[in-house]
Amino acid sequence: MHKKLLIPISAMCIALLTSCGNKSENAVKPMLDLDWFASYDDVKENMGDYTLLNERENTEQKVPQKMQDYENVELFDYDCDLTLCFTDSGLIGFNYHDVQHNQNYREWYSTLESTYGLPTEESSGM
Numbered sequence: 001m002h003k004k005l006l007i008p009i010s011a012m013c014i015a016l017l018t019s020c021g022n023k024s025e026n027a028v029k030p031m032l033d034l035d036w037f038a039s040y041d042d043v044k045e046n047m048g049d050y051t052l053l054n055e056r057e058n059t060e061q062k063v064p065q066k067m068q069d070y071e072n073v074e075l076f077d078y079d080c081d082l083t084l085c086f087t088d089s090g091l092i093g094f095n096y097h098d099v100q101h102n103q104n105y106r107e108w109y110s111t112l113e114s115t116y117g118l119p120t121e122e123s124s125g126m
Helices: 010-018 040-046 105-116
Strands: 051-058 065-075 078-087 090-098
Touching: 040 065, 040 078, 040 090, 065 090
Parallel strands: none
Antiparallel strands: 051 065, 065 078, 078 090
Protein backbone atom coordinates (compact mmCIF):
# COMPACT_ATOMS: atom_id res chain seq x y z
CA MET A 1 0.00 0.00 0.00
CA HIS A 2 1.32 3.44 -0.85
CA LYS A 3 2.17 5.82 1.96
CA LYS A 4 -0.34 8.27 0.53
CA LEU A 5 -3.66 7.10 -0.80
CA LEU A 6 -4.32 8.72 -4.17
CA ILE A 7 -7.96 9.66 -4.37
CA PRO A 8 -9.56 8.94 -7.71
CA ILE A 9 -9.84 12.59 -8.71
CA SER A 10 -7.36 11.63 -11.41
CA ALA A 11 -10.40 10.09 -13.13
CA MET A 12 -11.48 13.67 -13.81
CA CYS A 13 -8.21 14.24 -15.62
CA ILE A 14 -8.72 11.12 -17.75
CA ALA A 15 -12.26 12.17 -18.59
CA LEU A 16 -11.01 15.64 -19.46
CA LEU A 17 -8.30 14.33 -21.78
CA THR A 18 -10.69 11.97 -23.58
CA SER A 19 -12.95 14.89 -24.41
CA CYS A 20 -10.24 16.32 -26.71
CA GLY A 21 -10.16 19.53 -24.70
CA ASN A 22 -13.67 20.69 -25.57
CA LYS A 23 -14.88 23.40 -23.22
CA SER A 24 -18.63 23.55 -22.81
CA GLU A 25 -20.81 25.91 -20.85
CA ASN A 26 -22.13 22.90 -18.93
CA ALA A 27 -18.68 21.72 -17.83
CA VAL A 28 -18.38 20.88 -14.15
CA LYS A 29 -16.23 23.47 -12.36
CA PRO A 30 -13.54 21.78 -10.27
CA MET A 31 -13.11 22.27 -6.54
CA LEU A 32 -11.52 25.35 -4.98
CA ASP A 33 -13.03 27.74 -7.53
CA LEU A 34 -10.26 26.99 -10.02
CA ASP A 35 -11.03 26.79 -13.72
CA TRP A 36 -9.89 24.06 -16.08
CA PHE A 37 -7.02 25.25 -18.26
CA ALA A 38 -6.16 28.15 -15.91
CA SER A 39 -2.53 29.17 -16.17
CA TYR A 40 0.13 27.87 -13.80
CA ASP A 41 0.80 31.34 -12.37
CA ASP A 42 -2.88 32.27 -12.00
CA VAL A 43 -3.57 29.07 -10.07
CA LYS A 44 -0.53 29.61 -7.87
CA GLU A 45 -1.78 33.10 -7.06
CA ASN A 46 -5.32 31.86 -6.34
CA MET A 47 -3.95 29.13 -4.05
CA GLY A 48 -2.10 31.72 -1.93
CA ASP A 49 -4.06 30.78 1.22
CA TYR A 50 -2.65 27.24 1.11
CA THR A 51 0.86 26.05 1.94
CA LEU A 52 2.79 25.31 -1.25
CA LEU A 53 5.08 22.35 -0.50
CA ASN A 54 6.77 21.85 -3.84
CA GLU A 55 6.82 22.81 -7.49
CA ARG A 56 8.11 20.18 -9.89
CA GLU A 57 8.16 19.00 -13.48
CA ASN A 58 7.71 15.61 -15.09
CA THR A 59 9.32 15.54 -18.53
CA GLU A 60 9.34 11.74 -18.86
CA GLN A 61 5.86 11.67 -20.42
CA LYS A 62 4.96 12.49 -24.04
CA VAL A 63 3.32 15.65 -22.74
CA PRO A 64 5.51 17.38 -20.13
CA GLN A 65 3.69 18.31 -16.93
CA LYS A 66 4.29 20.82 -14.17
CA MET A 67 2.91 20.23 -10.71
CA GLN A 68 2.15 22.23 -7.60
CA ASP A 69 1.92 20.32 -4.30
CA TYR A 70 -0.10 21.80 -1.41
CA GLU A 71 -0.84 20.63 2.13
CA ASN A 72 -3.84 21.02 4.43
CA VAL A 73 -6.47 21.21 1.69
CA GLU A 74 -9.88 19.95 2.78
CA LEU A 75 -11.90 17.51 0.72
CA PHE A 76 -15.27 16.48 2.20
CA ASP A 77 -14.09 17.73 5.62
CA TYR A 78 -10.90 15.60 5.54
CA ASP A 79 -7.40 17.07 5.62
CA CYS A 80 -5.58 16.14 2.42
CA ASP A 81 -2.57 17.11 0.40
CA LEU A 82 -3.23 18.21 -3.18
CA THR A 83 -1.22 17.98 -6.38
CA LEU A 84 -2.35 20.21 -9.23
CA CYS A 85 -1.22 19.12 -12.71
CA PHE A 86 -0.55 21.41 -15.66
CA THR A 87 0.40 21.08 -19.30
CA ASP A 88 0.94 23.81 -21.89
CA SER A 89 -2.88 24.01 -22.00
CA GLY A 90 -3.06 24.94 -18.29
CA LEU A 91 -4.66 23.16 -15.33
CA ILE A 92 -5.71 19.63 -16.27
CA GLY A 93 -5.85 17.62 -13.05
CA PHE A 94 -6.49 17.49 -9.32
CA ASN A 95 -4.94 14.68 -7.28
CA TYR A 96 -5.92 14.63 -3.61
CA HIS A 97 -3.87 12.54 -1.18
CA ASP A 98 -5.49 11.26 2.00
CA VAL A 99 -2.33 11.31 4.11
CA GLN A 100 -4.18 10.30 7.30
CA HIS A 101 -5.90 7.34 5.56
CA ASN A 102 -9.34 8.57 6.66
CA GLN A 103 -11.06 6.43 4.03
CA ASN A 104 -9.95 3.59 1.80
CA TYR A 105 -9.99 3.77 -2.00
CA ARG A 106 -13.49 2.30 -2.35
CA GLU A 107 -14.93 4.69 0.27
CA TRP A 108 -13.39 7.69 -1.49
CA TYR A 109 -14.62 6.46 -4.86
CA SER A 110 -18.18 6.07 -3.47
CA THR A 111 -18.06 9.55 -1.93
CA LEU A 112 -16.90 11.12 -5.19
CA GLU A 113 -19.33 9.09 -7.28
CA SER A 114 -22.31 10.09 -5.11
CA THR A 115 -21.35 13.77 -5.45
CA TYR A 116 -20.13 13.97 -9.06
CA GLY A 117 -21.60 10.89 -10.75
CA LEU A 118 -19.81 8.21 -12.71
CA PRO A 119 -16.80 9.15 -14.85
CA THR A 120 -17.64 9.34 -18.55
CA GLU A 121 -15.75 9.75 -21.77
CA GLU A 122 -17.70 12.94 -22.44
CA SER A 123 -16.24 14.65 -19.32
CA SER A 124 -19.55 14.79 -17.53
CA GLY A 125 -19.70 13.43 -14.03
CA MET A 126 -16.55 12.80 -12.02
